[in-house]
Amino acid sequence: MALSADILELCRATFAPELLDLALRTLETYDAEQTDRVHRLAIQMSEGKLHRLAWWLNAAEENLETFLWYGEDPEETVRPETRAFAVDFMNGFADKNMLKPPPSSS
Numbered sequence: 001m002a003l004s005a006d007i008l009e010l011c012r013a014t015f016a017p018e019l020l021d022l023a024l025r026t027l028e029t030y031d032a033e034q035t036d037r038v039h040r041l042a043i044q045m046s047e048g049k050l051h052r053l054a055w056w057l058n059a060a061e062e063n064l065e066t067f068l069w070y071g072e073d074p075e076e077t078v079r080p081e082t083r084a085f086a087v088d089f090m091n092g093f094a095d096k097n098m099l100k101p102p103p104s105s106s
Contacts, residue, residue, distance in 0.1 A: 003027055007039045014048045022050055030057040033064055041071030045087050055094035 003011075003024065015023040027039050038060045046052035060067040069078075070087055 003039065004036050007036060007043070010040060010043050014043050014046070015050070016048065019048075019050050023053055026050065026053050026057065029054075030060060032061060038064070038067070041068070045071060045091070047091065049091075049095075052091055052094045055090075059090075 007027065008024070011023050011027065012020060023043075027042070030038055030042070032038070038057070042053055042056040042060065045056050056067065056070075059070075070083065070090065
């Protein structure tokens with residue numbers, strides 16, 4: 001599925017040029033419910049980090065409702081500060097569990 005122009009622009013504005021192609025390929029792995037909405041939120045919550053983008057897209061696949069809670073709250077049932085804290089916490093968790101390259105044998 002082709003990515004929308006809005007998603008392409010947001011991705012260009014969020015990710016470093018050297019990560020852009022990988023970010024776009026990562027976005028293409030999610031092709032389920034509310035694709036543009038999920039892509040937009042995942043890009044925003046990833047804060048330009050590729051491993052976080054994959055983390056958030058995986059979260060959307062596993063439980064869309066919970067993912068959307070982290071990304072937005074149109075009814076404003078949760079304070080913005082609480083949501084920001086939750087996103088920061090989950091980004092920290094993604095950072096902590098990021099795959100590390102094997103140690104070099106040199």
